[in-house]
Amino acid sequence: MKALLIINPKAGRRRNRRHTAEYLRRAFELHGYDCDIIATKKPREAERIAHSMAEKYDLVVCSGGDGTLNETVNGLTGLENCPPLAYLPTGTTNDFAGSLGLSTDVAQAIRDTFDGTKEKLDLGRMNDRCFVYVASFGAFSESSYQTPQKMKNRFGRLAYVLESLRELPAMKSHRMKIYGAQGEICRGSYLFGAVSNATSIGGILHYDRGDISLSDGKHEVLLIKKPESLGMLRRTVRALITGNYAVDGIQTFHTSHVRFESEDETAWTLDGERCEPTKSIAIDNIHSAMEFIIPPACRGSRCGFGEVGLAKHRLNTAL
Numbered sequence: 001m002k003a004l005l006i007i008n009p010k011a012g013r014r015r016n017r018r019h020t021a022e023y024l025r026r027a028f029e030l031h032g033y034d035c036d037i038i039a040t041k042k043p044r045e046a047e048r049i050a051h052s053m054a055e056k057y058d059l060v061v062c063s064g065g066d067g068t069l070n071e072t073v074n075g076l077t078g079l080e081n082c083p084p085l086a087y088l089p090t091g092t093t094n095d096f097a098g099s100l101g102l103s104t105d106v107a108q109a110i111r112d113t114f115d116g117t118k119e120k121l122d123l124g125r126m127n128d129r130c131f132v133y134v135a136s137f138g139a140f141s142e143s144s145y146q147t148p149q150k151m152k153n154r155f156g157r158l159a160y161v162l163e164s165l166r167e168l169p170a171m172k173s174h175r176m177k178i179y180g181a182q183g184e185i186c187r188g189s190y191l192f193g194a195v196s197n198a199t200s201i202g203g204i205l206h207y208d209r210g211d212i213s214l215s216d217g218k219h220e221v222l223l224i225k226k227p228e229s230l231g232m233l234r235r236t237v238r239a240l241i242t243g244n245y246a247v248d249g250i251q252t253f254h255t256s257h258v259r260f261e262s263e264d265e266t267a268w269t270l271d272g273e274r275c276e277p278t279k280s281i282a283i284d285n286i287h288s289a290m291e292f293i294i295p296p297a298c299r300g301s302r303c304g305f306g307e308v309g310l311a312k313h314r315l316n317t318a319l
Contacts, residue, residue, distance in 0.1 A: 098200050
């Protein structure tokens, strides 16, 4: 058995950096894998490595943050003989790893890789590029760039929350019309929007685990309108802190296709990575697009809806 390990040595906090290429090699060899390990040195390199080399291997392993995972997935999509993908989360927020129940302790994540099972999960496609867990615009899309790295390393998720709430009142809004497969869904002036397949977005927004499925062929859409009063701003901030989004000014729905038409050039991010600003964006869910290694704790739970989650989504979809 052969494994290709793509690692980003600069990802995450320093406590993760003791897990060197040699540490990973020994761990995988103990489980019967011959390993080739390649460390990325520049943007998009993980994508190039995955696309050009992955078909020669029985397993691809991505060690890094959400951005490294995004690059690896984009490199794997479209391959005729795509091996399963395992993820060792060593970034700062590790949103997608949280949705899968992956441990941020690398030793435990490696054990989960060998104890886990293969399962096909959904991906998203925005125009011509795939994303793993979120496409977003607006306030919180920028927090990962504006938050100082030292602050991220020290405070983790709290650093994103503090930075985002600080910038919220002054953020530019975007006037948009938003369409689904059956026509216009809503319109308004929005500070933030996200199309996601995860229980956490940017370390800031969180869904109940029972509400989210990673393999149902649909995405969750969350929109935050520009507050029209101080009271509305307070309610919005409280909702972001508590995770209770059933307030005026926040809209949610569940869909396999959505299109955004903006009056101005709007900058989007995919899994935290910047895209060129544009006025028109189409996003589709690619059902069961890629085979991931799922840890034992996730089997039969987070890949489906609970009854409460179904009821909430049925209510939210009726906008």
